[in-house]
Amino acid sequence: MTQRHPGSSDPIAEFANNAFFDQSFPKQEDDFEKLSKYLEENAGYLPSMTIFDDAWKDYLAYLD
Template sequence: MTKSFYHFLMKYRHPSPKDAISAFANQAYLDHSFPKNIEDYHEISSYLELNGHYLDSMSVFDEAWELYASSEIV
């Protein structure tokens, strides 16, 4: 994968989020401790489990990760 998950997620930021991934992107942007240069699912997942109080469910992260993984396949 060439770009970090955070970089990928930022394309979903929206002033008026219309879905859970956009809301997640907005909150991740505001989270100054979010692991911005990480491409590893387990590292980001662990971070969110401990610090992702803004996520209603980890399934939102899983869905965003699937989009990320499929977009980064060469």
């Protein structure tokens, strides 16, 4: 959610914006597999799982 930037054309920002408005998105989840499964099954707004993978890498780098 920290990557939200309304109006941005950056793919990660667009993903974050859409996930923010997805009322079912598990915003507090921190398990990669659970998030990935949710997105694969429910996130028509995510054109490529590569975007999620890139966002996840950024998230892990932020934690370090």
